[in-house]
Structure formats: C-alpha cells, structure tokens
Amino acid sequence: MEPLTLAGLVGLSTVIMLFSGISVAAGLLVVATGFLLIFDGARSLISLPDLFFAELNSFALLSIPMFIIMGAAIASTRAGADLYEALERWLTRVPGGLVISNLGACALFAAMSGSSPATCAAIGKMGIPEMRKRGYPDGVAAGSIAAGGTLGILIPPSVTMIVYGIATEVSIGRLFLAGVFPGIMLVVLFMAWSIWSTWRSGNAQVLSASSYTWREKVEILPRVLPFLAIILGVLYAMYGGIATPSETAAVGALLCIVIAMVIYRLWSPSALWVVLRDSTRESVMILFIIAAAGVFSYMLSSLFITQAIAEWIGTLDVNRWVLMGAVNVFLLIAGFFLPPVAVILMAAPILLPIITAAGFDPIWFAVILTINMEIGLISPPVGLNLYVINGIAPDISLKTILLGSLPYVLCMVLGIVILCIFPGIATWLPEAVMGPAR
Amino acid sequence: VELRLSHQFATGDVRHQIAQMIADDVAAAGVDLEIQIFPNQSLFKAREQYTPLSRGQLDMTVLPLSYAGGQQPAYNLTLMPGLVKNLDHGDRLSHSPFMDKLSEIMAQDDVMVLVHGYLAGGFGSNKGCITKPEDVQGISIRAAGKSFEEMLAGAGASISSMASSEIYPALQTGVLDATNTSSESFVSFRLYEQLKCYTPAGDTALWFMYQPLLINKSTFEGLTPEQQTALTEASAKAEAFYLEEGKKGDEIARQTFADAGVEIAEMTSEDFDAWLALAKETAFPIFVQETPGGQELLDMALSVE
Amino acid sequence: MSDPAPVDTPLPVRAMNAVSTVCGVIAALMILSSVLITCQMIFVRLILNRSTIWQTEAVIYLMIGATLIGLPYVQKLRGHVGVDLLPSLLPPGPRRVLALFVLVLTIAMAGAMVWYGFDTFHLAWSRNWKSETVWAFPLWIPYGAVPLGFALYFLQLSMDLWMTVSGRDNPLAASMAHEAELEERVG
Ligand code: NA
Ligand code: NA
Numbered sequence A: 001m002e003p004l005t006l007a008g009l010v011g012l013s014t015v016i017m018l019f020s021g022i023s024v025a026a027g028l029l030v031v032a033t034g035f036l037l038i039f040d041g042a043r044s045l046i047s048l049p050d051l052f053f054a055e056l057n058s059f060a061l062l063s064i065p066m067f068i069i070m071g072a073a074i075a076s077t078r079a080g081a082d083l084y085e086a087l088e089r090w091l092t093r094v095p096g097g098l099v100i101s102n103l104g105a106c107a108l109f110a111a112m113s114g115s116s117p118a119t120c121a122a123i124g125k126m127g128i129p130e131m132r133k134r135g136y137p138d139g140v141a142a143g144s145i146a147a148g149g150t151l152g153i154l155i156p157p158s159v160t161m162i163v164y165g166i167a168t169e170v171s172i173g174r175l176f177l178a179g180v181f182p183g184i185m186l187v188v189l190f191m192a193w194s195i196w197s198t199w200r201s202g203n204a205q206v207l208s209a210s211s212y213t214w215r216e217k218v219e220i221l222p223r224v225l226p227f228l229a230i231i232l233g234v235l236y237a238m239y240g241g242i243a244t245p246s247e248t249a250a251v252g253a254l255l256c257i258v259i260a261m262v263i264y265r266l267w268s269p270s271a272l273w274v275v276l277r278d279s280t281r282e283s284v285m286i287l288f289i290i291a292a293a294g295v296f297s298y299m300l301s302s303l304f305i306t307q308a309i310a311e312w313i314g315t316l317d318v319n320r321w322v323l324m325g326a327v328n329v330f331l332l333i334a335g336f337f338l339p340p341v342a343v344i345l346m347a348a349p350i351l352l353p354i355i356t357a358a359g360f361d362p363i364w365f366a367v368i369l370t371i372n373m374e375i376g377l378i379s380p381p382v383g384l385n386l387y388v389i390n391g392i393a394p395d396i397s398l399k400t401i402l403l404g405s406l407p408y409v410l411c412m413v414l415g416i417v418i419l420c421i422f423p424g425i426a427t428w429l430p431e432a433v434m435g436p437a438r
Numbered sequence B: 001v002e003l004r005l006s007h008q009f010a011t012g013d014v015r016h017q018i019a020q021m022i023a024d025d026v027a028a029a030g031v032d033l034e035i036q037i038f039p040n041q042s043l044f045k046a047r048e049q050y051t052p053l054s055r056g057q058l059d060m061t062v063l064p065l066s067y068a069g070g071q072q073p074a075y076n077l078t079l080m081p082g083l084v085k086n087l088d089h090g091d092r093l094s095h096s097p098f099m100d101k102l103s104e105i106m107a108q109d110d111v112m113v114l115v116h117g118y119l120a121g122g123f124g125s126n127k128g129c130i131t132k133p134e135d136v137q138g139i140s141i142r143a144a145g146k147s148f149e150e151m152l153a154g155a156g157a158s159i160s161s162m163a164s165s166e167i168y169p170a171l172q173t174g175v176l177d178a179t180n181t182s183s184e185s186f187v188s189f190r191l192y193e194q195l196k197c198y199t200p201a202g203d204t205a206l207w208f209m210y211q212p213l214l215i216n217k218s219t220f221e222g223l224t225p226e227q228q229t230a231l232t233e234a235s236a237k238a239e240a241f242y243l244e245e246g247k248k249g250d251e252i253a254r255q256t257f258a259d260a261g262v263e264i265a266e267m268t269s270e271d272f273d274a275w276l277a278l279a280k281e282t283a284f285p286i287f288v289q290e291t292p293g294g295q296e297l298l299d300m301a302l303s304v305e
Numbered sequence C: 001m002s003d004p005a006p007v008d009t010p011l012p013v014r015a016m017n018a019v020s021t022v023c024g025v026i027a028a029l030m031i032l033s034s035v036l037i038t039c040q041m042i043f044v045r046l047i048l049n050r051s052t053i054w055q056t057e058a059v060i061y062l063m064i065g066a067t068l069i070g071l072p073y074v075q076k077l078r079g080h081v082g083v084d085l086l087p088s089l090l091p092p093g094p095r096r097v098l099a100l101f102v103l104v105l106t107i108a109m110a111g112a113m114v115w116y117g118f119d120t121f122h123l124a125w126s127r128n129w130k131s132e133t134v135w136a137f138p139l140w141i142p143y144g145a146v147p148l149g150f151a152l153y154f155l156q157l158s159m160d161l162w163m164t165v166s167g168r169d170n171p172l173a174a175s176m177a178h179e180a181e182l183e184e185r186v187g
Helices: A003-019 A024-040 A042-056 A059-075 A079-090 A097-110 A116-133 A138-153 A159-168 A172-178 A180-200 A214-219 A221-239 A245-262 A269-302 A305-315 A320-337 A340-357 A362-377 A384-392 A398-421 A424-434 B014-028 B050-054 B073-079 B087-094 B097-108 B146-154 B164-173 B183-188 B217-221 B225-259 B269-281 B283-290 B294-302 C011-047 C055-076 C085-089 C092-126 C140-165 C175-186
Strands: B002-006 B034-038 B060-062 B111-115 B118-125 B140-142 B178-182 B197-199 B207-210 B213-216
Touching (some): A003 A305, A024 A042, A042 A269, A059 A079, A059 A116, A059 A245, A059 A269, A059 C011, A079 A097, A079 A116, A097 A180, A097 A221, A116 A384, A138 A159, A138 A180, A138 A398, A159 A172, A159 A362, A172 A245, A172 A362, A180 A362, A180 A398, A221 A245, A245 A269, A269 C011, A269 C055, A305 A340, A320 A340, A320 A362, A320 A398, A362 A384, A362 A398, A384 A398, A398 A424, B014 B034, B014 B213, B014 B225, B050 B213, B073 B294, B087 B097, B087 B118, B087 B207, B087 B225, B097 B111, B111 B225, B118 B183, B178 B183, B183 B225, B213 B217, B213 B225, B283 B294, C011 C055, C055 C140, C085 C092
Parallel strands (some): B140 B178
Antiparallel strands (some): B118 B197
C-alpha cells in the first residue's frame, strides 16, 4: 500500500478509535499495535515494550511530575486565596478591581504552576463565590476564571511547553520565556472584556471598588511573599544557568511542599496524601500518553508514513498564511477533543517541519499552538477547566459556564491574530535574555 | 529483499555517507537488494538500536559499539582512554586478533561487522577549556562510554550519560557543561553553537571510538551468495572511504570551531600522560575486574603495534 | 478512596481495588523520592562540588517505575483521559456494548505488553544486562517494571470488564463528572 493511503487509513482509524471513548494512551497503543501487526508482521511487536520504555527514558521528562507537584501543593493551601485577596485589597481604586484581581491572581498563580486545572481550581474556589456575591454576572465570574486558568500552560512554567520542547528539540528555556508577554497580553484582553461586559450588563455599580485601610493592605503582604519568592527563585535558577528545568522543578516542588507544610500548616498525612495522589494521577496519565505516543510515532516511521507526509507537504505550494490558517483550524478541532499533551505529541513532530519550511519561527509557533490548546481547555466536549469550574460552582449550569467562556475564546483568537501581526510579542523576550535564536 | 538500517546521525555525517554508499552500491549491483536508511534516530533512539539489531527487528545500524557495553562488557574496550594512538593504528586494531575475539562476542548476539572504523574526538566545554584532569573538577560532562566516564569521575566530574544526538539540547538546557565525542559529531550536531572552548584531536589525542556498520548475522546469512558478495564488496569500499574521511574530520572540526569563534585549546603530551595515568588507576582495573577474560582482551589490544 | 464500595462488589474486585491503591501509594512515593534525590544531587554538585554518579539515572528509573506501577491506580480512578463525547450521547445499553469493546481492546493491548515486556525483562535478567554507565545498574529491575505494571493494569481492567459485563459499573459513564469531582479535590 502507498504510504500516503496508509497515512489516511491510520488517521481515520485513530479518530474512530479515540471517539470510542478509550483512553488516549491506550487508543494510541492499540492503533500502533494493530497497524504494525497487519503491515509489519507479528515479529515487529517484540519491540513494543522496549519502545515504550525508551520513550520515558529521559531526564527532561522529570520536570513534568515536578511542576505538577508544585501546582498541586500550592493549590491545596490558602495561597491562591491569599494572593487573590492581596491583589483585591491593593486594587481598590481601579474600576472592576475584583475581576482584575481575579485574573491577575490567575496569571500569578500560572507563573507557579505548570498546569491549567490547578490554576483554575486555586483561584476559582475563592474568586467565583466572591464575584457572584458582589453582583458580577455568573457568566463573567465563571468564564473569567475558566479562561484565566488556561494561562497555566502559557505563562511559564508550562507542562505542555516542556512536552513541545522535548518533541521538537527546541530549548525549553526559550519556550518558557516566549510565553510571558503573550500571557500578559491575554490577561489584558480578558480584563478588558470582563469590565466591558459587566458594565454593559447594567451591573456597572459593582465595578466601583470597596475600600480597605492601609493596615489591611499591609498586613496581607507577608502571606504572599513565600509565593513570590518561589516564582523569583525558579526564574533565577532556570535562567541564571544554575540548574536544568527538571532540577529547578524538583527544588520548586520540594519548596512548595515545605511552604505548604510550614506556612499553611498542611501537616496532616491525609492532606499531604491528597497533594501526592493528585500529582501522581495527573503525572501518570500524561507520561502514559507520552510513552504511547512514542510507540505510535515508531509505527508511523516504520511504515514510512511520517516520511511520506513530509515529502508530500514539500510538494505543496500554498501561501504561508493560508497554511498557518489551516494549521490553526486543525489545532482548534484537535483541541476540542483531545487534551493538550496528546495534541502536541501527535501534531508537533509532523507540523514543525512544515511550519519551519514555510519560514515561521518554531518558538513563536509554540505560543500559537499553546493558545490553541488553551482554547481547547475551555471548549466542549473535552474541556478540563469547564469541569473544574463545574466542580467548584455546581449551581452555575454548564451552559452558563460555556456561554460565559465563549467571549474569552474570542479574546484568545484575537490574541492569535495579534501574534501573527506582531510576532515579536513572543520572540522578543527569549532573544533578549538568551541571545538570538539559531 | 529490503533491509532496514537505522542510525542516529545527520545526513551530512560521514557515518550516514558510508551507509548511503553501501545502499547505492548494492542497489546498482542489481541483486534484488535494497537498503532503507532511517537517519537521525527516526526509527529507534540512538541507544536503543543494539537490542533490536541482535533480535532481528532491525537489520543494520551504524553504532558506537560501546553503547552496548552494558550488555557485553568487552565492548567497553572499544572506547578506552589511551588504547588507540591514531586512526591508522585504529585500522590495524580493526584487523587484528583482538578484533577477531570481539567478533566472536558479537556473534553470540547474532551481530556481525560489515564496516570497521574508528573515529577520533576531543573535548568541548562551556566552563573553561579542558586539557588536563583538573579541568573537569566539579563540572557536568558526557563521555560516551563507561571507561571514559570512570576516568572523568576519577577526576571529580559529574557524569551524565546520553547519546551524541542528545548533547546539543543537553548543553542548551544546562544539563551538561562539557562533552567528549567524535570530531564528526562535534560538527554534524553543530555543537560549536553551544560550546565556548574546544580541545580538538591533535597530535596527541585521547579519545578514539570504534563505530562500525553492523548487520544482523542471521539476516546476512539468509541472503543469497550474490547479495552477500555485493554487500561485502560495497562495505570494503566504504571502509576505505571511512578511514580517509575520519582523518579529514579532525581538521574540519578544528576549522569549523575556529570559524565559529570558539576558543581552541591544545592538549600537551604531559596532559595526555596525566590522563593516561588516571585511566590506569580507574578505567583499566574496573574493566579487567568486570569483564570475563578482560585482562586477556586488554593485553591483546595493547599488543597491536 | 472515600466512595463506599457497593454491597454487591465481588471479593476479587475489592481485592484488586486494594492492590491498585497500594500501587498508587508506591507510585506516589517513587515520585516523591525523585524530588528528594534530584534536590540531593543539586546539593552535592553545587554546594559540595562533588561528582554525582547515580542520581540522574535513578530518578529516571523511578519516574518510569511510577508511571508503570501507577497505571492500575489511575485506571481505578478513571484518570486516563479519553474523548467521551460519543459514550455520553449513547443510551445505557449501547454504551455498555461500547465499554465492552473498549475494555477488550485495552486488555488485549495490555496483554501484549506483558507478554513481550516479559521477554525483554527475561533477557536482561538472564544475560545480566547493566546500564552503560559508571553506576552499572542492573537493567532487569527497570525493564521488569514494564511487564509488572502492565500486568497490574491488565488485572484492574479485567475487574472493570467483570463489573461491566455484570452491569454493575460502566467505565465510560460520566467520567467527566468524575474528573471534575477529582479536580475539585485538588483545590
Ligand atoms: Na504556568
Ligand atoms: Na476541548
């Protein structure tokens, strides 16, 4: 069979398989095993466990469980609420101060945690009830947190950026830096929409701020210091060349556990177990997908499918922006159904040669890809953040959460357009800090 | 018949070129034999090629043999400090009773050599220049093989093990401060973009690694006599080319790094002696102790003039 | 887990659930030790300025081990994400058929990984393979995690299959709600 026909067959089988509801990792392994069995013979199965093992045999992957622990440890404490409260007390004079402090807290928490659900849960638990109590529309309250939570994978550290960096051999440090300004840009867009829609909804009076005394403003500060210290420490270790992302993440994870125990009195073994259990669950899930995707890509290479697709793309002659548009639509659709890590693992190695051949910067593309994945996190049917919000505020209907999130999705699309016009927003910082890219 | 050859190197590398030469020659011989090359570890990861080769999952590979030293400790002798003096000496080692002994060991794993070849290499570092043992104190370094690692650990370095194809990202992310690899890899993996100082293989070179083109023995024996002849003839031609290119490679590497603005350091013969003395205290005795018949193998290798 | 087991849960299923929970604890401890070992490595290298030989390799093996040993536990928690759009649209009958199909395929895949994984493990054991490093760690230990982890996963899946066949559970049902509930406990 022609490799391209085979490619179509593999694509179709994978889609059907994943829609059956099988777990992503098992689905990838089943498709890979099936195609190897049929087109390469039973002998080829001998290598499967070795390939699975080899895929995980990498020190760089260690940063994934480490950053997940960082997020889970801090999310299990009051740190998120403190952070949000501190911002709220200091932003009293700003109209819409509450929603701004919520989104600001999401952005700061995202700078700690590599994962979006952790960000969403940590800020939303406090922020959503508070916003509703003060008269913000339910849609804005739920939507701003769902969207703000997605910043966890754009603002460094980011588990999905690590996966992209490993899959494409792009510097993880550069990728992290590239996410900073686009992340801030999205926060600003989110804030602008939140304030405008609250004002328009006729609840404009809620935008006027409450007031706090200076005493109240100052006394909250010590509670957010450890938090900021970790962010700065992690940044310093990573960009000061002291340690690798994996090592930095391990130190960060240990510090977060210690801070949770010492400052937030998270002493009880059962509370600590919850942190460990949730980190383990998320890490195992992601690492299983990574290993399965490795076996899947061996199948693609072994049946000469990857090579045939790359050759075929080389023969295409389309405008680079048409190509970029098509890639974005593809990523959006994939993001509707698949978790970010799975999309990146399957798409990045095939898309990256196309993207670079069309003259796009791989670091810039990582940011575009990540924003697409953020949209996926708040779009049905598989939108992790939607379900986190649903868990935090069960009395807000899923429909309200969805409708409330939609404008933020449009903000992200706008963000992608802005990044296409001004790529420097993503590429400037990594070049300024780490020198010009190759 | 289609054979699959996997390796970890870029397509501009001499180790890809010898594979390509053989593929072209056997195709031209018209003996119904085709070799499909998967470069850049696009099929198997660099360090994961020996097992599938030995089990017949993979037909051919170009592989630093010491990567499989964990399975056959004798292979550690193919990357031993101070054992090879220059590439011509390496060529004589490749056709000596020592290599016959190694071939017997490879045959136990159903593996045989088509193309012999050593490549020389040097040191590259981000933290000062490495010429003598004191220079690696406290730095994180990759050395490609256990024996070198033992010697470097003896000098106080931190050891990270990885394939040569992983060095670039490791230097970039700071996993590594320094590395030890072949001149060809220094160039083909563009390590000059990441390194501040380079110590090339000069008149005194410490680092020689045996990197043959291997084939699964049963696969080879299953070929028709015509196919076998085409393969061995093409391999003999490739081996001569490999030796000549290897000699050019050291000079090319020195020039490429100098052009890229990387500082070039030289190893003196006193430095070399210091390394060798260290190796005799660290790597040599560990090898002899861990390898069945290790002393005999070491003596056989040392006796080659 | 806090959810009380229904009265009619057969003993083998309850036993396997307990085994999976133990696996989860082991996996969590492996991840925790890789945090500590990595920190120890940085301390030795940066503060004591001494050679680090075994740490990098050890944390990699711990991470691989945690992933494999953690498989049955995460399966028990329904934590392996999938696309449950179609299952959530189906009525209970067809959804059960779909669940059986998914479980049988996953079990077959896990079985293949156990079978061939044991092969590699056995080679590494009988030929005494070591990692190609100064540490020279015996490879049968990490290689053994592949058949062991997949065997435990296989058993947990078989119990899920049993519960699905007997109509007492459906792993494809309402996994999103489950997901949300679990995520909420993060917070
Ligand atoms: Na983050
Ligand atoms: Na989605």
